Amino acid sequence: MDSNIVTRFAPSPTGFLHIGGARTALFNWLLARHFGGKFLLRIEDTDRERSTRKAVDAILDGLLWLGINWDDEPIFQSSRLNYHAELAEKLVKEGKAYRCYCTPDELEAMREEAKNRGLSPKYNGMWRDRDPRDAPSGVKPVIRLKAPLEGETTLRDIVQGEITVSNDQLDDMILVRSDGTPTFMLSVVADDHDMGVTHVIRGDDHLTNTFRHMQIFNAFGWNIPQYGHIPLIHGPDGAKLSKRHGALGINAYRDMGYLPEAVCNCLLRLGWSHGNDEIISRDQAVEWFTADNLGKSASRLDFSKLANLNGHYMRIADNDRLLEELLRIIGDVSEERQRRLMIGMNGLKQRAKTMLELRDIASIYVDDFIPIRIDADSREILHKIFLKLESIQDWSEENLDKKLREFSAEIGISFGKIAQYLRNVLAGKKITPSIFEMLVAFGKNESMSRIKAVLW
RNA sequence: GUCCCCUUCGUCUAGUGGCCUAGGACGUCGCCCUCUCACGGCGAUAACAGGGAUUCGAAUUCCCUAGGGGACGCCA
Numbered sequence: 001m002d003s004n005i006v007t008r009f010a011p012s013p014t015g016f017l018h019i020g021g022a023r024t025a026l027f028n029w030l031l032a033r034h035f036g037g038k039f040l041l042r043i044e045d046t047d048r049e050r051s052t053r054k055a056v057d058a059i060l061d062g063l064l065w066l067g068i069n070w071d072d073e074p075i076f077q078s079s080r081l082n083y084h085a086e087l088a089e090k091l092v093k094e095g096k097a098y099r100c101y102c103t104p105d106e107l108e109a110m111r112e113e114a115k116n117r118g119l120s121p122k123y124n125g126m127w128r129d130r131d132p133r134d135a136p137s138g139v140k141p142v143i144r145l146k147a148p149l150e151g152e153t154t155l156r157d158i159v160q161g162e163i164t165v166s167n168d169q170l171d172d173m174i175l176v177r178s179d180g181t182p183t184f185m186l187s188v189v190a191d192d193h194d195m196g197v198t199h200v201i202r203g204d205d206h207l208t209n210t211f212r213h214m215q216i217f218n219a220f221g222w223n224i225p226q227y228g229h230i231p232l233i234h235g236p237d238g239a240k241l242s243k244r245h246g247a248l249g250i251n252a253y254r255d256m257g258y259l260p261e262a263v264c265n266c267l268l269r270l271g272w273s274h275g276n277d278e279i280i281s282r283d284q285a286v287e288w289f290t291a292d293n294l295g296k297s298a299s300r301l302d303f304s305k306l307a308n309l310n311g312h313y314m315r316i317a318d319n320d321r322l323l324e325e326l327l328r329i330i331g332d333v334s335e336e337r338q339r340r341l342m343i344g345m346n347g348l349k350q351r352a353k354t355m356l357e358l359r360d361i362a363s364i365y366v367d368d369f370i371p372i373r374i375d376a377d378s379r380e381i382l383h384k385i386f387l388k389l390e391s392i393q394d395w396s397e398e399n400l401d402k403k404l405r406e407f408s409a410e411i412g413i414s415f416g417k418i419a420q421y422l423r424n425v426l427a428g429k430k431i432t433p434s435i436f437e438m439l440v441a442f443g444k445n446e447s448m449s450r451i452k453a454v455l456w
Numbered sequence: 457g458u459c460c461c462c463u464u465c466g467u468c469u470a471g472u473g474g475c476c477u478a479g480g481a482c483g484u485c486g487c488c489c490u491c492u493c494a495c496g497g498c499g500a501u502a503a504c505a506g507g508g509a510u511u512c513g514a515a516u517u518c519c520c521u522a523g524g525g526g527a528c529g530c531c532a
Contacts, residue, residue, distance in 0.1 A: 012532050047531060104530080111528090120458040120528055142530055160461070169459055169528085177530040184532045207460065208527040231462070232525075266468090269481090273469055276480040295469080298525065302467050305482045315495075351494045361493090404491090419491030431493045 005037035005198045009063075009070075010188070012044040013055035016249030017062035019301060020203060020233045023267040027201045027230065029068045030268075030289035040195055041074040046081065046187055062250035066260050067282065075195065077187050084182035084190050087220070088143045088175040096219045097175055099141035100127040122171035125149075140178035145219060147172050153211050158228040158291045160204070165211050173212050185209070189216040197225050201291065204229040228291050230271055231298040257329075257354030259317065262310035271295045279312060311353040319345040322358065329359055333366055340365040344441035347433030364427040365441060371453040372428050379455060382421055384411060386451050395444045397436040404436075425454050 007028040011021055032039035043059075045051035063070070091097035102110075102123075111121035128146060147170055154164045175186040182190075192200065207229045217224045253263050265280055272295065274280065274288045314322065323341055327333065333341075341348070344365055352358035374382065388407045392400065408415040422435045426447060432438060439447050 010532095014532075044532060050531080107529090115457055118457065122458095122528075140530095163460070165460070171528095174530055179530080181530090183530070188532085203526090204461065205526055206532095209532095211460095229461085234525080269468060271468090276470060278468090278481050297462050299468065302482070305468065308482055311495090347494090401491095414491095416491055423492065429492090433493085435491060 005032060005035045006040060006196045007032040007037065007199045007201065008040040008042055008192070008195060008197050010042040010044050010191075011059050012047065012050075013052060013059060014047065014050040015055055015058075016251065017059040018249060019253075019267070021059075022062065022066060022250050022263070023233065023270060024202055024230070025063055025068050026066065026264060026267055027228075027272070027289075027294070028199075029070075030285055031199060031201065031291065032071075033286045034289045037198075038071045039069075040072055040197070041070040042191055042195065043074055043076045044184070044187070045076055045078045046181070046184065048078070051078075058249060058251065065250065065254060066264055075191065077191060080187070080191065081181055084187050085176050085180055087190055088182060088186060091145070091175070091219055092143060095146070097143050097145050098128060098172075099132060100144045100172075100174075101136055101139045101141045102126060103139070120169055122169075125172055128172060142174045142178050143176035144172040145175055145216060147212075147215050153214055155210055155214065155227060157207075157210075158199075158226055159201075159294045160207070160229050160296060163207070165208075170211060170215065173215075175216075185212055185216060189213050189220075189222075192225060193217070193220070193222045199226045199228070199291075201228040201230060201294075204231050228294060230294055231296065233270060234298050234300045257356035257358070258306060258310050259313045259355070262306065262313045265309050265313070266301075266306045270299045270301065279309070307353040314349050314352060314355075314358065317349070319349070322349055322355075325355055326358060326362060329355060330362075330366065337366050340441045340443075344433060344437055347437040351433065361433075364429060364432055364438070369450055369453070370428060371450070372424060374425075374454060378421065381413065381418075382425065382451065383455060385418060385421060386448070386455060389439075389444075389451070390448060392444075395440065397434075397440050400436045400439055426450055 009021075009025040009028050011017065011025075017025075029039045031037075041063075043056055045056070060074070088097060092099065100123075106126075107123065110124045110126075114121050114124070123144070127144070148167045150167060152164050152166045153170075154162060156162055173185050174183050176182050210227050210229070214224055250263070254260075261282065264282065264285075268280060268285055269278065272289070273293055280288070319342060322345060323338065326341065327338075341362055344362075348358060348361050351361050385407075388403070392403050404418060405415055408418050419435050423432050423438075424430065426432075426435070426438050426442065442450070
């Protein structure tokens, strides 16, 4: 492998970019970046019924959000349909493919028969060597590949190792439909060849397709790319990912408050490892990633691990970036409140595992103040605290800390008690960042007026 | 039904014949730190699916069984 490697991600735009697709894209991207090659994008929109522009946008946005960029312009497979059909025609001329006039009913009967005989359900080659002059009139034919009948096909998969399948397991697949449009099998092969793709990492649900793809490559006499089939990601219950659990669009993860670098890191560790390393930056991943350490067994997405990773990336994230992202979630707030958020961000971000949690904790700096009610004893102590605070000029965390601890010793009330009063009065909550941080974030004026509002 | 793949703590994984009385991370549970909550630190918990074979020696190689997954369309 060298800098000439070309990888690709080829989603079909029939829905959003789900977590499995995102991981496939990430692996291909990393492989290309690691070796200084190219990462290309191909939109497989040949199923006109189900493909939508909206889905294309969702996929592109999702990739961009994850920081996965692609080289060259994305290729839309639909624009190459005629060309693909011509290629098939060429194979027919060369005797490597043929027209088949079977009806759906006949095909159904064949599969049924094969099944009854204990074989895998497949086409029986009925028109393979039949004279085209026997063609029934009025039936539009499909074009099928003359696949080898004997021998076996061996795939040297860069993840799964050597896999051999007997050729009699594979039937003469359809290359061109009766309406003249090429099938996925043909289009993928032709496009991968034309795009110069050298390495394909994809889900192992494609494993059996790969043997078919190889036969088509061979029919054309083209070089076959290196394949690496990675296991699918399963839901938390071990079953196939479905809408119920993790099969959400990547945008859903953003909505749940995850940072893209956390999602990437989590995805990267699902099926790939580098010794005992867990937290792996993007640059580090590019440096370390090769197909050698890809795992062969299926894995599940663990949200608590994602959350842990996300907490880490939030803690090391720039405060202004977090503020920007927070404002995106809660909408715009006054300058004064933004100022408080920025001052308090260090304390806020280490208490949140997701942006949503950050939003909740940050509410103390954003929500309108509602004075709590206190009893007479508390009022007396709070009044003393009020007078003390009023006398403090240097409104810094260090000085407030020093002065309030001295004060605690003077009046013989534990510092914990004092902190508890202040916390409750300033924020109206029992769980908050440090009281000094809040005092500074609110500023002396606001802090004093909040205490006043409770006292009187 | 046929073919293919997979199987180490609850989860993600390290491990490529001796360094493994199996390591790390998340989770969980304790303790410490401490103005609450977090963060951080320390510790505990917990796994080689089962059975054969090869070998002086097997989580690591081979075979069988079981369980799980995937593929068998004029979808991609």
